[in-house]
Amino acid sequence: MDDVVIIGGGVIGLATAWRSLGRGLRVTVADPEPAAKASYVAAGMLTPVSELTYGEEALLHLGLASRDRYPAFVAELEEVSGRDTGFRDDGTLQVALDSDDLALLGELRRFQESLGIPAETLTGRECRRLEPMLAPSVRGGLLAPADGSVDPRRLTAALLAAVERLGGTLVRERVAEVLTEDGRAVGVRLDGGDVVRAHQVVLAAGPWSQDVKGVPDGALPPVRPVKGQVVRLRSTTPFLGRCVRGLVRGSSVYLVPRADGEIVVGATQEEMGFDTTVTAGGVWELLRDARELLPGVTELEFTEVRAGLRPGSPDNAPVLGASALPGLLLATGHFRGGVLLAPVTGEVMAELLATGSMPEVARPFSPGRFQE
16 A cells, blocks of 8 residues: 555656655556646746736745755756756846836836845846847846746656656556545545555646546635647757746747757647647747747747646645545646746645645645635
């Protein structure tokens, strides 16, 4: 009998599995296509400061705690797995195309400063000095020097390798239902009929968390799918030195460079249910706004476009901790921040699974906040 069975093999489920194995727990991860959903599509920005939004101060602190864990997290992971994660900590540059966009960045800067986060304001010329490919029309920007990025495809491949090296079990099959006995979760039944029994069950199935059978309605996390379309380009010469997030007449677009010349452009945000259709309009909007900021983007090789589904909660923050069903823990609802929040989520869930104690940093994200 396992100590833990985790439903879902995305970046959150795998980070939880790796950290739990490190605590000496016996772990099984069940997923028919591990690392193949939102984690595979994600751009991998580590930008809690650059993505700061009004009303999400608690989420900012969780994001900062996770971002600050990243250097040690990836160093250990790369050593255990023998794989590179594409981690970069060279900062994020936010830029504004016109005066209205610049005014919005000014509001963001004041909000950052009110929370004690120093903001480095740049003129348009200073932005172009950092990123020469920026358009002459860019009016100014903000630099978040500690924000960065990671390659989610490399990251999840490293997590899969680390889980297997530490003795975790990976079952490439869908979970049909959670099994309960005497009002407590005691394992799962797979699609093929096999049963995996465990002392605790972690539901980390992203937007599919609502679909798991055998769980009382009050114990399911209130998450929904939020579609995002992402374009991948490739450059044979250096194009960007760091992540660039831009405001283009009120619309947001970001470009994330990889060491191998890939440029990830994203992302749309669409409430379309479980639709993962790539649309001409979505691709056009991304490339249109990217071209406004970086005209040379049209010369890059077009390599891929995909759509993924983020798990969105009612307050856009993760759902972490014990559910209303004893023995069932939740780790979902990370919305735009799954990759960013993987280190802190893995650590929090492993601590909870091993000791029953919820670390202070994650307490604002208890499932009970929605019931209240």
